[in-house]
Amino acid sequence: xxxxxxxxxxxxxxxxxxxxxxxxxxxxxxxxxxxxxxxxxxxxxxxxxxxxxxxxxxxxxxxxxxxxxxxxxxxxxxxxxxxxxxxxxxxxxxxxxxxxxxxxxxxxxxxxxxxxxxxxxxxxxxxxxxxxxxxxxxxxxxxxxxxxxxxxxxxxxxxxxxxxxxxxxxxxxxxxxxxxxxxxxxxxxxxxxxxxxxxxxxxxxxxxxxxxxxxxxxxxxxxxxxxxxxxxxxxxxxxxxxxxxxxxxxxxxxxxxxxxxxxxxxxxxxxxxxxxxxxxxxxxxxxxxxxxxxxxxxxxxxxxxxxxxxxxxxxxxxxxxxxxxxxxxxxxxxxxxxxxxxxxxxxxxxxxxxxxxxxxxxxxxxxxxxxxxxxxxxxxxxxxxxxxxxxxxxxxxxxxxxxxxxxxxxxxxxxxxxxxxxxxxxxxxxxxxxxxxxxxxxxxxxxxxxxxxxxxxxxxxxxxxxxxxxxxxxxxxxxxxxxxxxxxxxxxxxxxxxxxxxxxxxxxxxxxxxxxxxxxxxxxxxxxxxxxxxxxxxxxxxxxxxxxxxxxxxxxxxxxxxxxxxxxxxxxxxxxxxxxxxxxxxxxxxxxxxxxxxxxxxxxxxxxxxxxxxxxxxxxxxxxxxxxxxxxxxxxx
Amino acid sequence: xxxxxxxxxxxxxxxxxxxxxxxxxxxxxxxxxxxxxxxxxxxxxxxxxxxxxxxxxxxxxxxxxxxxxxxxxxxxxxxxxxxxxxxxxxxxxxxxxxxxxxxxxxxxxxxxxxxxxxxxxxxxxxxxxxxxxxxxxxxxxxxxxxxxxxxxxxxxxxxxxxxxxxxxxxxxxxxxxxxxxxxxxxxxxxxxxxxxxxxxxxxxxxxxxxxxxxxxxxxxxxxxxxxxxxxxxxxxxxxxxxxxxxxxxx
Numbered sequence: 001x002x003x004x005x006x007x008x009x010x011x012x013x014x015x016x017x018x019x020x021x022x023x024x025x026x027x028x029x030x031x032x033x034x035x036x037x038x039x040x041x042x043x044x045x046x047x048x049x050x051x052x053x054x055x056x057x058x059x060x061x062x063x064x065x066x067x068x069x070x071x072x073x074x075x076x077x078x079x080x081x082x083x084x085x086x087x088x089x090x091x092x093x094x095x096x097x098x099x100x101x102x103x104x105x106x107x108x109x110x111x112x113x114x115x116x117x118x119x120x121x122x123x124x125x126x127x128x129x130x131x132x133x134x135x136x137x138x139x140x141x142x143x144x145x146x147x148x149x150x151x152x153x154x155x156x157x158x159x160x161x162x163x164x165x166x167x168x169x170x171x172x173x174x175x176x177x178x179x180x181x182x183x184x185x186x187x188x189x190x191x192x193x194x195x196x197x198x199x200x201x202x203x204x205x206x207x208x209x210x211x212x213x214x215x216x217x218x219x220x221x222x223x224x225x226x227x228x229x230x231x232x233x234x235x236x237x238x239x240x241x242x243x244x245x246x247x248x249x250x251x252x253x254x255x256x257x258x259x260x261x262x263x264x265x266x267x268x269x270x271x272x273x274x275x276x277x278x279x280x281x282x283x284x285x286x287x288x289x290x291x292x293x294x295x296x297x298x299x300x301x302x303x304x305x306x307x308x309x310x311x312x313x314x315x316x317x318x319x320x321x322x323x324x325x326x327x328x329x330x331x332x333x334x335x336x337x338x339x340x341x342x343x344x345x346x347x348x349x350x351x352x353x354x355x356x357x358x359x360x361x362x363x364x365x366x367x368x369x370x371x372x373x374x375x376x377x378x379x380x381x382x383x384x385x386x387x388x389x390x391x392x393x394x395x396x397x398x399x400x401x402x403x404x405x406x407x408x409x410x411x412x413x414x415x416x417x418x419x420x421x422x423x424x425x426x427x428x429x430x431x432x433x434x435x436x437x438x439x440x441x442x443x444x445x446x447x448x449x450x451x452x453x454x455x456x457x458x459x460x461x462x463x464x465x466x467x468x469x470x471x472x473x474x475x476x477x478x479x480x481x482x483x484x485x486x487x488x489x490x491x492x493x494x495x496x497x498x499x500x501x502x503x504x505x506x507x508x509x510x511x512x513x514x515x516x517x518x519x520x521x522x523x524x525x526x527x528x529x530x531x532x533x534x535x536x537x538x539x540x541x542x543x544x545x546x547x548x549x550x551x552x553x554x555x556x557x558x559x560x561x562x563x564x565x566x567x568x569x570x571x572x573x574x575x576x577x578x579x580x581x582x583x584x585x586x587x588x589x590x591x592x593x594x595x596x597x598x599x600x601x602x603x604x605x606x607x608x609x610x611x612x613x614x615x616x617x618x619x620x621x622x623x624x625x626x627x628x629x630x631x632x633x634x635x636x637x
Numbered sequence: 638x639x640x641x642x643x644x645x646x647x648x649x650x651x652x653x654x655x656x657x658x659x660x661x662x663x664x665x666x667x668x669x670x671x672x673x674x675x676x677x678x679x680x681x682x683x684x685x686x687x688x689x690x691x692x693x694x695x696x697x698x699x700x701x702x703x704x705x706x707x708x709x710x711x712x713x714x715x716x717x718x719x720x721x722x723x724x725x726x727x728x729x730x731x732x733x734x735x736x737x738x739x740x741x742x743x744x745x746x747x748x749x750x751x752x753x754x755x756x757x758x759x760x761x762x763x764x765x766x767x768x769x770x771x772x773x774x775x776x777x778x779x780x781x782x783x784x785x786x787x788x789x790x791x792x793x794x795x796x797x798x799x800x801x802x803x804x805x806x807x808x809x810x811x812x813x814x815x816x817x818x819x820x821x822x823x824x825x826x827x828x829x830x831x832x833x834x835x836x837x838x839x840x841x842x843x844x845x846x847x848x849x850x851x852x853x854x855x856x857x858x859x860x861x862x863x864x865x866x867x868x869x870x871x872x873x874x875x876x877x878x879x880x881x882x883x884x885x886x887x
Binding site (some may be wrong): 047050051054065066067068069070071074075084086122124125126127128129130131133134135137138139140141142158161164165168171172173175176178179185187210239240273274276277278279281282379380383384385386449453458469493495496497498499500506541542543548549551552606 | 760
């Protein structure tokens, strides 16, 4: 397997400029001869589709939602980072780059991260020009707030709905191209396979979710912008529809899957309340700008929070990490919450919760200011819990939120299958072992607006391809395999719903491969997953037929993939016998409980190759080399 | 808590639909309305019966997928929330609950509670954007925007495109949806150059899709999960009128 990252030579700060000049271009008149298939319409897929269509390519976009405007990027709350230094507080491209590399615990590719920091400034300009209503100062200029893992204010936001506004910007740019006839939109369409012809990605197999028909689409390149796989834990902050299917099926066709064990557990989510829950809800990290996190100093203190005096409270993040305090990065804040709850100091039902308190901020700034900054988040909390966070502190607990792992890509965002590009959360490249807050939106839009349009053009300009009609043998074979799996699911007629298997798998993964992992727990998971999978394939009940809208059939297919993918995730977690970022192996921690990296042995990207269901995958290593950054112990103390 | 549900079931657009009665037993008051439907559906699936089809995705009130008419009210009795953020604690124990799809000529039914809302996408395609290509945008701070304008634009931009305004309106009008986008972009300097053409094209598309007109019932504002104000409809009417009087952008 070829895992050359194709990082351009030269000094770090000049690599992207140099590469942009060296890449080949497609003549404007020739662009319309190419067809690009883009799966997913979130920030990465939407921005890529719009930008490529503006250049003149024929784009076909696919999403499983009923409209491209509903992709899960819409739920991102807090903000988007950019190294604008509008606040004059010492920010720079280099600082954003360094914060991101350090935040990822030195497990990401230096050149990719530097490029991300470089284009971050263009993203804000682009979005403002589209009419994204960012928060502003009274003087009319853009306002910023702080996010975790940074000591500067570089986060741009639209109330607590930044993802929504950025996505609508991309959606509107797409809509303009749909109108112009350069994007053909396919909503309610789920990609079920990638078609590889002569070693290149040349098409996809799609199920029309309304008619149930299996359809083939052929193109000159395929782009996956299909998001993350947090629902492998069943309960997560992701939307119900988020899944690993597109990425996993590409992996089964030969694309390497990188660092699947890097899964981010977000520290501020509404705690689990019962086993009827279908998902967990995030409370934006931006709340940590003004909220203070604490638990009672002593276990067994069941007084209402307002009655616990200051002396009996432990503001544990401020105590342990005085220089970053409540804005410690996510992995660190999550583990600290788990630790105090493990000590028996957690609050709320079941003791799995900590307080996020706005009392001091309200006293300092007034309720009006807090309302202006966070009203929709406070309202959402109030609706879900029926508690008023203006009066009593919120209760929060970590939950699966984002996955840094994804399909392996080179510097050009191309996977190990030529012609298959992967953008946004679906790839692995920029966040290392932990993502900083407000960086996902930045990466999605960087990939789609400012990286892919160049690198994809270069691929098309430098590759000679002959047309591959969908009537060809490769397409027919893939279609038949997809149909066969659907029929197999429908024919089992067992006793258990797909959801019950998903819940069972998720609990196993959360208990054995969640915030803390060990060799023993991972081996236990690897032992139990095949048994759940076997039962699934003998006892799942999938109602209805292949024709027409069948939501159970869609869901069962996704659960089937999670049941295989979970094993890959555990293999990766077991191989990485170190702690780094969000991947915490309890065997490797410092005396005060911080993650202990092992740079000598594990400074590499794990890229896994598929060998068949239930077979151990093959590990390939892309060594991480750092030219400019000095690997240090990551400290936020 | 226990509830008796009467749910609209319709296999396909050709099928004649009917209300079917289901029991929802031992439901926690903290369960969301959709999670309650999940529980009912799990029982149906395990019995080998087809579950109730309904749209949902983010389940935190922002994606706009969910669209249920609950006891005759779009998104149910709770104000300012989508169906997914309606919790069972707002109902009385033992209550009978009627669940129906959005009903509007422009939203053809697909199955059970699932309807086709692509007409709303086509209204945006008609002009709900700023014509700017990727690249070459001026610095974000090059053009100051008064804070009050930015805030008001954001009030309109919050629309989640769920279609509750259409479902609630006796005329099945999409005026609030369309007005929210027209106003969002007209309020910002970036959207001003195309404001007239945008208002005219979007209103014309809205009419072509078969949505009704506004006769000031204000049901849309009451049903809107983002509580978007009907004042934006007045703004759109001004924009549209100005566009009709001013032919310069033909």
